[in-house]
Amino acid sequence: MPLDFNSYDTKNFYDELIQPSGAPRPGARILVERIESLQDGEIIARQKAAEAAMYNMGITFTVYGSDEGTEKIFPFDIVPRIVEASDWQYIERGLKQRIHALNLFLDDIYHEQKILKDKAIPEDLILSASSFRPQCVGLDVPRGIWCHITGTDLVRDSDGQHYVLEDNLRCPSGVSYVLENRQVLKRTLPVAFDASRVRAVDDYPARLLETLQYLAPDHLSSPTVVVLTPGMYNSAYFEHSFLAQQMGVELVEGSDLVVMDGFVHMRTTQGFQRVDVIYRRMDDDFIDPKAFRVDSMLGVPGLMEVYRNGRVALANAPGTGIADDKAVYAYLPQIVKYYLGEDMILPNVLTHICADKKEREYVLANLDKLVVKATNESGGYGMLVGPHSTKAQQAEFADLIRKNPRNYIAQPTLSLSRAPVLMGDHFEGRHIDLRPYILYGKDIYVMPGGLTRVALKKGSLVVNSSQGGGSKDTWVLSE
Amino acid sequence: MLSRVANSIYWMSRYLERAENVARFIDVNLNLSLDLPAGYGEQWAPLVNISGDLELFTKRYGEPTRENVLHFLTFDRENPNSILSCVRHARENARSVREIISSEMWEQANRFYLRVKEAAANKSAIDNPHDFYTAVKMENHLFDGITEATMSHGEAWHFLQVGELLERADKTSRILDVKYFILLPDEQAIGTAVDNIQWSALLKSASALEMYRKHSKQINPSKVAEFLLLNRDFPRSVQSCLARAAYSLHAITGSRQDGFSNLTEKRLGKLLADLNYTQIDEIIAGGLHEFLDGLQTRLNHIDSAIFECYFTLRPLTGSSSHLTQEQ
Numbered sequence: 001m002p003l004d005f006n007s008y009d010t011k012n013f014y015d016e017l018i019q020p021s022g023a024p025r026p027g028a029r030i031l032v033e034r035i036e037s038l039q040d041g042e043i044i045a046r047q048k049a050a051e052a053a054m055y056n057m058g059i060t061f062t063v064y065g066s067d068e069g070t071e072k073i074f075p076f077d078i079v080p081r082i083v084e085a086s087d088w089q090y091i092e093r094g095l096k097q098r099i100h101a102l103n104l105f106l107d108d109i110y111h112e113q114k115i116l117k118d119k120a121i122p123e124d125l126i127l128s129a130s131s132f133r134p135q136c137v138g139l140d141v142p143r144g145i146w147c148h149i150t151g152t153d154l155v156r157d158s159d160g161q162h163y164v165l166e167d168n169l170r171c172p173s174g175v176s177y178v179l180e181n182r183q184v185l186k187r188t189l190p191v192a193f194d195a196s197r198v199r200a201v202d203d204y205p206a207r208l209l210e211t212l213q214y215l216a217p218d219h220l221s222s223p224t225v226v227v228l229t230p231g232m233y234n235s236a237y238f239e240h241s242f243l244a245q246q247m248g249v250e251l252v253e254g255s256d257l258v259v260m261d262g263f264v265h266m267r268t269t270q271g272f273q274r275v276d277v278i279y280r281r282m283d284d285d286f287i288d289p290k291a292f293r294v295d296s297m298l299g300v301p302g303l304m305e306v307y308r309n310g311r312v313a314l315a316n317a318p319g320t321g322i323a324d325d326k327a328v329y330a331y332l333p334q335i336v337k338y339y340l341g342e343d344m345i346l347p348n349v350l351t352h353i354c355a356d357k358k359e360r361e362y363v364l365a366n367l368d369k370l371v372v373k374a375t376n377e378s379g380g381y382g383m384l385v386g387p388h389s390t391k392a393q394q395a396e397f398a399d400l401i402r403k404n405p406r407n408y409i410a411q412p413t414l415s416l417s418r419a420p421v422l423m424g425d426h427f428e429g430r431h432i433d434l435r436p437y438i439l440y441g442k443d444i445y446v447m448p449g450g451l452t453r454v455a456l457k458k459g460s461l462v463v464n465s466s467q468g469g470g471s472k473d474t475w476v477l478s479e
Numbered sequence: 480m481l482s483r484v485a486n487s488i489y490w491m492s493r494y495l496e497r498a499e500n501v502a503r504f505i506d507v508n509l510n511l512s513l514d515l516p517a518g519y520g521e522q523w524a525p526l527v528n529i530s531g532d533l534e535l536f537t538k539r540y541g542e543p544t545r546e547n548v549l550h551f552l553t554f555d556r557e558n559p560n561s562i563l564s565c566v567r568h569a570r571e572n573a574r575s576v577r578e579i580i581s582s583e584m585w586e587q588a589n590r591f592y593l594r595v596k597e598a599a600a601n602k603s604a605i606d607n608p609h610d611f612y613t614a615v616k617m618e619n620h621l622f623d624g625i626t627e628a629t630m631s632h633g634e635a636w637h638f639l640q641v642g643e644l645l646e647r648a649d650k651t652s653r654i655l656d657v658k659y660f661i662l663l664p665d666e667q668a669i670g671t672a673v674d675n676i677q678w679s680a681l682l683k684s685a686s687a688l689e690m691y692r693k694h695s696k697q698i699n700p701s702k703v704a705e706f707l708l709l710n711r712d713f714p715r716s717v718q719s720c721l722a723r724a725a726y727s728l729h730a731i732t733g734s735r736q737d738g739f740s741n742l743t744e745k746r747l748g749k750l751l752a753d754l755n756y757t758q759i760d761e762i763i764a765g766g767l768h769e770f771l772d773g774l775q776t777r778l779n780h781i782d783s784a785i786f787e788c789y790f791t792l793r794p795l796t797g798s799s800s801h802l803t804q805e806q
Contacts, residue, residue, distance in 0.1 A: 250484075
């Protein structure tokens with residue numbers, strides 16, 4: 001059976017590859033022609049071969065609860081998503097502006113709190129947040145940078161406009177899949193890849209290492225950088241070890257590190273060795289039982305004190321979580337205006353803050369139309385998708401909101417854009433989003449591309465991997 | 480390198496080597512039972528003896544029938560030394576040091592595990608055991624080859640060598656010991672055709688038959704013992720394994736080959752010197768089994784010295800979650 005896009009129906013959604021007329025979008029023309037020129041069954045065989053390769057390479061995550069852990073590959077789709085050069089320029093400008101403003105915001109919030117004193121945003125919103133860390137007040141972080149690595153989630157609505165859904169400034173994951181997907185796709189669709197002139201993402205690990213090294217004290221000619229992981233049973237362990245391997249640095253667990261003589265050291269076969277920069281992939285709560293959760297077995301006792309004394313750098317800085325609180329997100333336009341005197345380039349999705357009485361009433365009256373999210377959760381947890389929910393679920397969320405309004409926001413249900421996905425022997429449209437990765441070191445760098453996540457379940461809007469999502473390679477075209 | 484990483488690499492290679500050796504014993508015993516004349520009966524209990532897990536086996540299975548022993552040694556998840564358990568531990572260790580080993584090595588450890596896991600799920604491996612046990616041996620040979628060809632011969636590689644070689648020395652000594660369980664009780668059989676078959680099987684278990692023949696031609700018990708214990712050129716002999724392990728240990732610390740800088744080097748050096756200056760006649764006069772028993776104890780002491788010298792660094796604070804692996 002020939003595999004083409006003739007019977008592919010965009011069904012009135014914005015499709016990233018195919019126009020409503022059925023013709024490919026200009027940037028996708030080469031790709032679509034290439035796929036249609038393949039022999040019968042070829043693309044299916046290539047998808048299967050790529051999946052088998054990933055399984056053998058162990059690019060998997062563990063599904064808990066079953067006998068000794070069933071391993072699955074993070075599902076991926078062989079048809080890449082294409083982002084035109086002009087779209088990307090706009091996205092890149094918008095992201096840089098955002099990260100710039102968010103970093104100024106973090107530095108202010110943990111120092112003078114001018115933005116609160118000037119009442120540009122409500123004081124209570126910040127000081128009441130569980131992600132605000134009083135332990136970080138007064139911290140002078142290396143080079144004044146707090147958010148070194150950010151993954152910002154973008155969606156495109158039916159109007160074709162990109163919106164920021166949320167910023168992830170704690171431990172955004174997924175970049176390893178971007179790099180692995182690219183390896184697979186280069187092998188799978190080399191001709192189309194080459195002809196489409198796709199921008200490279202492969203130098204990300206090198207740039208990440210530069211970003212981390214930049215945080216070390218000036219006098220160190222070759223600082224020791226490590227990646228700190230909660231361990232191999234963490235669902236993102238593959239990524240932690242992948243990044244350490246690609247950067248050529250040690251992957252350490254909390255028990256490998258010890259604070260001695262005012263510095264952080266790692267235990268090696270040759271004795272203790274000083275560590276200068278830690279890319280930590282665990283939440284604030286767990287990094288230091290002396291400063292945060294006392295029951296944490298994962299972290300390094302005394303780490304925060306060394307950090308406060310400027311004798312080790314942490315990326316991201318502790319306390320950055322306040323900037324990705326979903327209620328703070330709602331104030332991003334004010335934050336950008338306050339620090340940069342500019343209008344926000346990449347718009348937010350309209351957000352109702354349940355802490356506000358009038359907005360809360362509106363949310364409670366429209367639960368069946370809105371998406372409700374807990375302000376401090378991630379991974380698609382603590383979420384109600386109104387149009388897909390039952391009356392009972394709505395009642396449950398109404399209760400939750402009334403009990404703790406600060407903890408909830410609501411947004412209109414967007415009509416996320418879609419892209420074709422190989423489903424058995426044909427293509428079907430599925431909703432997608434995009435998570436580009438931004439590095440803040442000497443400059444702000446936006447990786448050209450990012451993780452395109454796909455809601456593989458028909459009609460679903462939830463793209464999180466923990467909720468059955470998959471991914472695609474993202475091809476950002478050069479001009 | 481990190482102590483935890485060195486520990487994982489050491490155990491990764493020990494477990495892989497162990498899996499290969501279990502497959503080796505079983506395969507030879509399967510062949511042997513085909514060759515034995517009627518009336519001799521199959522000998523399955525000694526296999527459990529070699530692995531040192533007789534107590535656990537008896538508790539869980541009772542009778543050492545062919546089927547029970549095969550299952551226990553091959554796919555039993557509760558047996559920490561079954562092939563499945565060994566390959567699983569090896570693969571978990573490999574996963575925890577993925578950023579240190581080459582990606583080809585990781586991929587092979589992963590494939591090896593997936594293959595054994597699949598075989599455990601469908602019983603065909605037991606129906607066609609020879610193919611399966613051969614495959615297990617080959618998977619580990621492949622891992623060794625990939626390691627040799629893709630990993631820098633630096634500190635991590637030396638730890639890997641030490642793990643593999645100590646495990647191999649231990650298993651060779653246990654293979655030799657099995658003769659004590661099978662044969663010695665029956666003195667009348669010495670020198671008979673059956674005796675020769677069994678000594679040949681034993682050499683085969685160590686993949687040593689052909690090399691032995693080149694070396695000594697006729698099968699002769701004390702020559703076999705000498706070959707497996709003291710031969711300097713045969714890569715599975717105890718002497719050869721320990722000499723190479725000692726070389727790697729000295730490469731790790733940079734200390735001189737004829738001295739020592741820590742307890743591990745001291746213990747291994749002494750054991751090696753004993754082997755270097757011992758003749759097989761003295762060993763047999765003192766009792767082969769007693770000698771092998773002592774050898775295994777000394778190997779265990781070397782293992783604990785490695786743990787002390789390289790894998791734990793005081794002052795110790797925090798968790799010790801990675802210290803749970805044991806022999």
